[in-house]
Amino acid sequence: MDLYVILGVDRSASATELKRAYRRLARKYHPNINPGDRETEAVFRRVTEAYEILVDPERRQDYDAHGLPASRAPEGGIEFEGFDFSGAPRGDAASSFGDLFAEVIAESGGRRRPEDGPAVDLHAALQITFEQAMRGGVHEVTVTRVAACDACGGVGARRVAESRCASCAGAGHSRWMRGHMVFSRRCAECGGTGRRRHRPCGVCRAEGVLSRIEAIAVPVPAGVTGGTRLRVPGAGNAGSRGGPTGDLYVTVSVDPHPLFRREGDDLHLVLPVAVHEAALGARMEVPAVGAPARVRIPPGTQSGQRFRLRDRGAPSPRTGAPGDLIVEVRIVLPRVLDERSKELMRQLAENSTEDVRAGLW
Ligand SMILES: [Zn+2]
Ligand SMILES: [Zn+2]
Numbered sequence: 001m002d003l004y005v006i007l008g009v010d011r012s013a014s015a016t017e018l019k020r021a022y023r024r025l026a027r028k029y030h031p032n033i034n035p036g037d038r039e040t041e042a043v044f045r046r047v048t049e050a051y052e053i054l055v056d057p058e059r060r061q062d063y064d065a066h067g068l069p070a071s072r073a074p075e076g077g078i079e080f081e082g083f084d085f086s087g088a089p090r091g092d093a094a095s096s097f098g099d100l101f102a103e104v105i106a107e108s109g110g111r112r113r114p115e116d117g118p119a120v121d122l123h124a125a126l127q128i129t130f131e132q133a134m135r136g137g138v139h140e141v142t143v144t145r146v147a148a149c150d151a152c153g154g155v156g157a158r159r160v161a162e163s164r165c166a167s168c169a170g171a172g173h174s175r176w177m178r179g180h181m182v183f184s185r186r187c188a189e190c191g192g193t194g195r196r197r198h199r200p201c202g203v204c205r206a207e208g209v210l211s212r213i214e215a216i217a218v219p220v221p222a223g224v225t226g227g228t229r230l231r232v233p234g235a236g237n238a239g240s241r242g243g244p245t246g247d248l249y250v251t252v253s254v255d256p257h258p259l260f261r262r263e264g265d266d267l268h269l270v271l272p273v274a275v276h277e278a279a280l281g282a283r284m285e286v287p288a289v290g291a292p293a294r295v296r297i298p299p300g301t302q303s304g305q306r307f308r309l310r311d312r313g314a315p316s317p318r319t320g321a322p323g324d325l326i327v328e329v330r331i332v333l334p335r336v337l338d339e340r341s342k343e344l345m346r347q348l349a350e351n352s353t354e355d356v357r358a359g360l361w
Pocket of ligand 1: 149150151152153154155156157201202203204205206207208209
């Protein structure tokens with residue numbers, strides 16, 4: 001494109017006229033005035049290049065004689081090629097410039113957003129029983145995840161015999177005019193080569209990824225507590241167009257147990273004990289993680305007294321080291337006493353010298 005046409009000046013324009021023309025254009029197309037507009041940026045770059053060449057007498061002379069050196073290849077995206085005033089009166093074109101440009105921007109949909117793809121991490125919930133939490137092991141969660149397309153191996157395209165690009169008719173770029181401005185854009189279908197070796201994958205609509213339901217194995221550490229968030233690396237959504245695959249985060253909830261209450265890695269258990277067992281002492285089995293545990297109740301045990309069974313609690317989900325089982329005695333009186341039991345109680349009362357409320361009030 002002619003540099004004089006780009007600046008909208010005559011070939012005989014003076015340095016002052018060049019400067020005035022450049023200022024006028026810069027006020028409209030400077031990137032600071034139109035942040036993020038790639039089309040405006042392209043115009044401003046070309047206008048600045050044209051001005052820099054023409055304002056330098058030596059370079060201007062060289063340009064007038066030989067034209068521009070071999071132009072650099074566009075890097076892709078929209079390139080502003082210049083203004084084409086053929087067939088339009090100069091004055092009219094100069095005044096409607098900004099309006100035309102506004103039209104172009106509006107038609108092209110403005111700035112394109114960067115392709116950052118969908119959020120790649122996935123989240124799921126896993127509910128397990130208390131016993132399952134104590135044992136640990138592998139559980140499955142079902143998720144709808146975006147995974148690489150099997151048909152094209154995640155590429156989004158399948159190889160075909162080389163052919164001319166239908167989108168740009170082999171030109172490698174498309175060209176269009178708006179008013180007096182000529183734009184070109186590198187062909188996205190063939191990447192500017194004008195040739196096609198692939199066609200878009202029909203299975204995934206060229207996305208390279210598909211959404212599908214999958215069962216994901218989740219390793220659960222023994223002793224896991226409710227609310228724990230487990231991470232399964234690489235089980236999230238696949239990034240579109242070769243983006244990295246995300247992780248799956250599984251939030252565990254553990255059903256409460258009817259007998260055990262967990263405090264850290266210690267388990268608490270209320271142990272009902274009969275009067276005679278508490279008075280005379282007893283040995284018994286209590287439920288515990290894995291196998292039942294043996295407890296010895298010494299003679300004269302009081303209600304509320306606690307016994308700690310080392311290492312019989314829940315395994316630590318981090319270290320695997322078990323906590324303790326804490327057994328709290330609750331003395332249970334018989335509900336109904338037969339005549340013989342009542343007689344024994346009376347004898348006990350006669351025999352008893354201890355005041356159980358001594359010193360309390
Ligand atoms: Zn595919
Ligand atoms: Zn093409």
